[in-house]
Amino acid sequence: MMKHPIRLAFCLTGSFCTFEKAFAQMEKLVSLGYEVLPVFSYHAASLDTRFGKADGHLNRARQISGHEPICTIQDAEPLGPKDMTDILLVCPCTGNTLSKLALSITDTPVTMAVKSHLRAEKPVVLCPATNDALRGSAKNIGALLNLKNCYFVPFRQDDPKKKPASLVADFDCVPQALEAALHGSQLQPVLV
Numbered sequence: 001m002m003k004h005p006i007r008l009a010f011c012l013t014g015s016f017c018t019f020e021k022a023f024a025q026m027e028k029l030v031s032l033g034y035e036v037l038p039v040f041s042y043h044a045a046s047l048d049t050r051f052g053k054a055d056g057h058l059n060r061a062r063q064i065s066g067h068e069p070i071c072t073i074q075d076a077e078p079l080g081p082k083d084m085t086d087i088l089l090v091c092p093c094t095g096n097t098l099s100k101l102a103l104s105i106t107d108t109p110v111t112m113a114v115k116s117h118l119r120a121e122k123p124v125v126l127c128p129a130t131n132d133a134l135r136g137s138a139k140n141i142g143a144l145l146n147l148k149n150c151y152f153v154p155f156r157q158d159d160p161k162k163k164p165a166s167l168v169a170d171f172d173c174v175p176q177a178l179e180a181a182l183h184g185s186q187l188q189p190v191l192v
């Protein structure tokens with residue numbers, strides 16, 4: 001048993017259409033007693049889109065978590081060395097960030113947070129949402145399914161007719177997927 005609340009780095013990347021679902025999970029995790037430390041990719045922190053303004057998203061994370069979001073590589077770097085996290089969630093996780101993680105590319109606050117957190121062999125949970133999951137991103141998902149200390153929120157095809165290569169995680173499974181990962185297990189079934 002941990003003596004402190006479970007410290008979760010909650011990383012958001014630019015799947016803007018799923019931000020509502022992500023914030024609902026952030027609220028849920030705070031209500032479950034997690035200490036949530038928000039981390040935004042550069043694009044998540046800076047792009048205004050038809051799904052909302054960047055400042056609004058940063059404020060929302062600030063209000064829900066009570067912490068200032070981490071938005072730079074230099075602020076994400078200490079997570080591992082300073083033992084600031086017990087588990088890390090990327091929710092939502094874009095195809096772009098999946099590809100970088102699969103190749104160990106570390107050029108955003110989120111990929112830096114993952115690298116820093118993994119240093120001490122702690123669990124990382126990915127909550128994917130990408131239209132090319134069964135095309136260009138498939139090999140990256142495969143590589144990450146095979147990566148030590150890396151787990152997935154169970155996912156499904158969201159619209160096989162109109163978006164045949166698209167996969168999206170079942171965001172409602174985030175708390176269970178974290179719980180399983182904290183025990184070193186992948187929540188099953190991973191394909192829902």
Ligand SMILES: Cc1cc2nc3c(=O)[nH]c(=O)nc-3n(C[C@H](O)[C@H](O)[C@H](O)COP(=O)(O)O)c2cc1C
Nearest residue numbers: 013014015016041043044049094095096097129130
């Ligand atoms: C409105 C909007 C919605 C997007 N939705 C998604 C998405 O659901 N999944 C995805 O992989 N990329 C999506 N993208 C593209 C990413 O934002 C883009 O690849 C970006 O470079 C991701 O950077 P990041 O992974 O560092 O956040 C979207 C872009 C825009 C403008």
